[in-house]
Amino acid sequence: MKNVLMPAPHRILSVVHETSAEYTFRVECSDTVEHGQFYVLSIPKIGEAPISVSSRGEGYLEFTIRKVGRLTEGIFGLGAGDTIFMRGPYGNAFPVEDFKGRDLVVIAGGTGLAAVRSMLQHFYANPGEIKSLTLIAGFRNKDSVLFREDLERFKERFKTIYCLDDTEAEGFKKGLVTEYIRDVPFSAFSDYNVVIVGPPEMISFSAKECLMRGADEGRIWVSLERKMSCSVGKCGHCKIGGVYVCLEGPVFNYAEAKNLID
């Protein structure tokens, strides 16, 4: 019988230091993964944690990890050539097929950007698949900006608004992402989708702002983060009412997400 909790060893190919607290690990892996899915990464004797796939390519996957505790600190101690254990992919994905041929607005806060990066890279490489793409990405300050090269490139093909919580800097406006949602021409779009990723408060304020600007709740998609221990529907940690975020999520339509009461 297959043991769904058994992690498999994978080789780390390279590590990029995005910020002092966020590193991107490129890991050897040939799985087929959809945009928005995640893996459970682990270091034996330290622990496990769910981490989104932040990029995918021929023979590798990338994970962008924020150092916050026991396991993530352990992972920061690993480098190219070291082994990391993984199981997955888990969870559903963004409905990318539905996004094709339409306008797409992506609103991302901080490390949340990791969960949409592979999708953004896909549309950057295949701009013909999407009518337009607006990216609003917010960071705490200049030192917490992730994926600098991607952000630069995205400017060429997407409409981009980058902002920092309380400072202005070259290429970055000052303020929270919610303040720039008003610049999105929802009324000019005939058919669009909105994706929101980030910390819980940022998601809820951003969704409310979109609704106030006339967006239709059925067109808003969010990726929810909840405590997870198993990621396969057994441990109960991620449950919200009758919904398991590890199984039915992490991506939810806002019309459903707004009714989920923890």
Add this chain to the structure above:
Amino acid sequence: MAGLKEKYKVYAPKRFPNGSVRYGEIDSLSEIVVDEKSHFSPKEVYLPIAQTIFYFKDSRCEESRPEDERDILIFARACDINAIERLDTIFLKNGGTEDAYYKRLREKVRFVLIECAGSFDGCFCVSMGTNETGNYMGILRDGKIDTQSEPVFVRENKKAVKIPDIDESIVKDVFGLEYWRGFDEECAGCGRCTAVCPTCSCFDTIDVIYNETSLDGERRRVWGSCMREDFAAMAGGHNVRKRAGDRMRFKVMHKIYDFKKRFGVSHMCVGCGRCGARCPRDIVFSDIVNTLADEAQKLKAKGGAAL
């Protein structure tokens, strides 16, 4: 009994030195405590409090192996026998995968029915429809296993519980009830209620290293409790159920609303009443369920308007 023990590991409710009645291996049927409800449920036999799932040796990860080849015979009451189906739903069905650790023990489990001479304090199995079962090999009668007779089941409890009539039209209002706030202070968040519950299945996963200089260690599954404050705590200080009342709501709604909504068959709670009996704050689950039934009725009468 010797013949039985050759084929089975035999578990039954027995008295432990500290006075509590809980499941343990027995050598003689006379050890079984029949005239009292066990304080703990039999779930610890097939869902151990702590279980090694992987051994880490050097850089390898090996699945743990069960220690005993024998089948498992458990002396249990109807409510607890029904409870195992709830655990089966989570561990063998939810998410379309089977949990290897649960399955390997579960497959071995056989039951002998302990009949209830009368209903114990706090029981409400009749209300939950769990007072009867057909899942047993024999009945414990007069200190022997009887495989011929028909069982006698409890038909009435001292306590009757009304199952709240909750549906989509009022569920948001039920979540929003001011009633839950009372538990913010009242409930200590100790998790005793979930430890004794035969249907609580949540767990945590922890890695341990044998000692500072060792290269070896293991990954363990240990019982978790949604009533404890850290159950939903995430990195960055986010905790979606910081208040005890929110955690009480989460547990109660799972037991008598959303488990059935998701899986369709029965409510999760089997009405054993252990949670109320073990609570240091005298919070009685069946009273909560009855209060909710009244509140749900009021909400329905109002056409779902918020209180």
